[in-house]
Amino acid sequence: MELDEDDPRTTHEVLALVKFLVVEIQSDLADEKLSCNAFPSQEFQKQSFEFESAVENTLSALHVIDIELPTISRAARSYHVGEFSPLNGYHALMVILKANLLIIKDNLLIYQRSKKQQADRGKITQSLKEYAMELLHAFIRILGKAGELSQRTDSSDIFFHPTEEDEPFRKALMSEVESSAFECFYGKHLGFYHHAPIKSLLQNIARAMVSFSHGNQYVSSAASFASSLASWFHYGYRPDLMGKKFMSSAKAENMSFIKSFWNLLDTTMARHYGALVGPTLEVNDLLQIAICEALVEATIPAFGDALDDMIATIDLEEDEISLENFPESFNPRSPQKIITNDDEDDFIRVDTSYISETIRDHSMQQRFEKIPTLCQPCDEWMLNMMTDYEDPRIQIRILSARARFGQIYDDHSQATRTRGVEPSPFVILHCHGGGFVSQSSQSHEIYLRQWAKSLDCPIVSVDYSTAPEHPYPRAVQECFYVYKWILCHPEQVGTTGKRICLVGDSAGGNLVLAVALKCLMEGVRPPSAVVLIYPALKLEQAISPSRLLSAFDPLLPEGILRGCLEAYTDIPGSDNQLIRNDPLLSPIYAPDDMLKCLPPLHFIAAGLDPLLDDTVAFTMRLKKLQTSNFNLTDAAWLSQLSSLKQICDRCLQPLPGSTTRYNNWCNGTIVDDA
Numbered sequence: 001m002e003l004d005e006d007d008p009r010t011t012h013e014v015l016a017l018v019k020f021l022v023v024e025i026q027s028d029l030a031d032e033k034l035s036c037n038a039f040p041s042q043e044f045q046k047q048s049f050e051f052e053s054a055v056e057n058t059l060s061a062l063h064v065i066d067i068e069l070p071t072i073s074r075a076a077r078s079y080h081v082g083e084f085s086p087l088n089g090y091h092a093l094m095v096i097l098k099a100n101l102l103i104i105k106d107n108l109l110i111y112q113r114s115k116k117q118q119a120d121r122g123k124i125t126q127s128l129k130e131y132a133m134e135l136l137h138a139f140i141r142i143l144g145k146a147g148e149l150s151q152r153t154d155s156s157d158i159f160f161h162p163t164e165e166d167e168p169f170r171k172a173l174m175s176e177v178e179s180s181a182f183e184c185f186y187g188k189h190l191g192f193y194h195h196a197p198i199k200s201l202l203q204n205i206a207r208a209m210v211s212f213s214h215g216n217q218y219v220s221s222a223a224s225f226a227s228s229l230a231s232w233f234h235y236g237y238r239p240d241l242m243g244k245k246f247m248s249s250a251k252a253e254n255m256s257f258i259k260s261f262w263n264l265l266d267t268t269m270a271r272h273y274g275a276l277v278g279p280t281l282e283v284n285d286l287l288q289i290a291i292c293e294a295l296v297e298a299t300i301p302a303f304g305d306a307l308d309d310m311i312a313t314i315d316l317e318e319d320e321i322s323l324e325n326f327p328e329s330f331n332p333r334s335p336q337k338i339i340t341n342d343d344e345d346d347f348i349r350v351d352t353s354y355i356s357e358t359i360r361d362h363s364m365q366q367r368f369e370k371i372p373t374l375c376q377p378c379d380e381w382m383l384n385m386m387t388d389y390e391d392p393r394i395q396i397r398i399l400s401a402r403a404r405f406g407q408i409y410d411d412h413s414q415a416t417r418t419r420g421v422e423p424s425p426f427v428i429l430h431c432h433g434g435g436f437v438s439q440s441s442q443s444h445e446i447y448l449r450q451w452a453k454s455l456d457c458p459i460v461s462v463d464y465s466t467a468p469e470h471p472y473p474r475a476v477q478e479c480f481y482v483y484k485w486i487l488c489h490p491e492q493v494g495t496t497g498k499r500i501c502l503v504g505d506s507a508g509g510n511l512v513l514a515v516a517l518k519c520l521m522e523g524v525r526p527p528s529a530v531v532l533i534y535p536a537l538k539l540e541q542a543i544s545p546s547r548l549l550s551a552f553d554p555l556l557p558e559g560i561l562r563g564c565l566e567a568y569t570d571i572p573g574s575d576n577q578l579i580r581n582d583p584l585l586s587p588i589y590a591p592d593d594m595l596k597c598l599p600p601l602h603f604i605a606a607g608l609d610p611l612l613d614d615t616v617a618f619t620m621r622l623k624k625l626q627t628s629n630f631n632l633t634d635a636a637w638l639s640q641l642s643s644l645k646q647i648c649d650r651c652l653q654p655l656p657g658s659t660t661r662y663n664n665w666c667n668g669t670i671v672d673d674a
Helices: 011-034 042-078 089-113 118-152 164-178 180-186 196-215 221-237 239-249 252-262 269-277 363-370 378-388 445-455 474-488 507-522 547-551 558-569 577-581 592-597 612-624 638-651 661-667
Strands: 283-290 311-313 337-342 345-349 393-400 408-410 424-431 459-463 495-505 529-533 601-605 630-634
Touching: 011 042, 011 089, 042 089, 042 118, 089 118, 089 547, 089 612, 118 164, 118 180, 118 547, 164 547, 164 558, 180 239, 196 221, 196 239, 196 252, 221 239, 239 252, 252 558, 269 445, 283 408, 363 507, 363 592, 378 474, 393 445, 393 474, 424 445, 424 474, 424 507, 445 459, 459 474, 474 495, 474 507, 495 507, 507 529, 507 592, 547 558, 592 612, 601 612, 612 630
Parallel strands: 311 337, 424 459, 424 495, 495 529, 529 601, 601 630
Antiparallel strands: 283 393, 337 345, 393 459
16 A cells, blocks of 8 residues: 655644544444344354454543653654754654555445455455554554653754653663564564655565565575575565564664664675666776875864965975065965975975964863864874884875866875866865765765765765774774865865865764864864764664664664664673763764854754754754855655755855954964853
8 A cells, every 4th residue: 555655634633534434433333233134154253343342442542642642742843953843753753643544544435445355354354453452552652752752852952861760761762662563663564664665675674674685694605695596585475474583683682783784785796786877987086095194183273264275385405494485475364385395306395383272272172172082083093003013004086077287096106197187176075974984985986976966066975984893982983084185186076175064974973073072182284164964963772763773774773773783882781971971972962162163064863763863962952053055955765865956055165254263263263162
């Protein structure tokens, strides 16, 4: 049965309609009992009894919903950010409830039209048993907990912060989310509340995962493939049996299996999908950039304009470098890239001595430096990497619709293109998603190709080291290093570096925001803008209405969510005070002063995402700080972001007339409010 996703009626209106239909059908059933010809056969009597039982169970569930829905509805309106309809976990619960009620309504209407046909009655009875007696009753358990949660949270923060008195409730709620009562959501009706194409995709992904789990038990690749293939057809024929196997596979303890499954996009023929269906690019190079202090020693600091406006070419010996030798155009109070020549060996050096006189005079910058974090300063981290590894490198992918003059294409010989169009003034640094544990730039290539083509600017995607082998802060350090490398060598990417936009989805959203925050902590020029696509901003086992969706979410069930958090934070349970003190791990805990200095932030949220409230809570903080440096839009699916050009176009252009703290930071005129 096809769901009418665009039904204009509210959840309250659909609930009232379903209750009316149920009561009307109950009246019809009562009339049937009084009719002498109501039960022509024993089989029909049995079906009538089952149907009547299903209707009564539906009505009892509707009564419970009638009690809980007003509380959920009020909570959904309380956490409102943006100019569109409420977008938060409470609203998501109402959307799912409405989808379930619409299916029940359609079944009841079909019964009214064909109630005299025995075959139809049996089919409708089965559908009611699945959607009303199983799905709806299971969903009510979460809805009830969400109602109680709304009464225990403050209107200023959608997340639940339990006290000692709240501990019994917290344990009961987490036990509910982790229970097996939601197996019915992972069977034949998996993702029923999504649009039809997405629902079909999610069902195929879940079917592939449970099939892969069967094959994963074998050592032989042939036996593994045969078992997976047989399981694929088995669950295609009996999708109702898939729920139990899915929940047993998607547990935090099975992180190695989950990582192996998600990495199939990089290890099988699926890795070529982006190249086959995406647009053709002139540049799609995989490079290994060395972790070396010499490569980033010329990083442009925080205060300044475009890289191409900060170049002073001088032919001097090293000991001749002084202010007296600089041309008159040189301004020692603005960043300069100084190109010198020593024995015919070119090297780049930047005069950064003035930074301590400009930045560190301000107590705000000193506070940024003193913020506790496990993430070492970049120079210390580089030294450790060069000490611990013989030749440490980070893998990146450069994508560009057109080849550009000066782009590097060979990381060993450092060979660059001698032909091509002029460098673009814009560049995008991309960090992929994958729960911090899997995937790469190649698995995300399908939309990166589209972005490179539509934006006509280079994209640098970082293949950062993944957990649990490399937990936090390794990924942040690598992404920040690549950002500094782009600042030092924009021509090798194919850009002048005038505008640098960071883009990340899910786990990548966390990383790009961490890079922007680390720029403030280390006095490095911040990016021009940051685009965060359903980011993970609170890396702990937190409780919010959207996190409750993990009880039955097809892509991020509770076990996988918890496993990813534990793998990346390297803290069992992912609930530690250390997480709350480190803004580079959980950016939602960044101090207010840092948030005010961030570049423009563009959030893209998914309305049914378990991580939705991370975005809601973060944007509510920004709204409370009265900063206009952010906006929030909603999108249902990453594949729908081919129109990201509109957002990135805004990100890659200066904010007209903006007088934000970010611009003050870039100009070196920031003043401490304290």
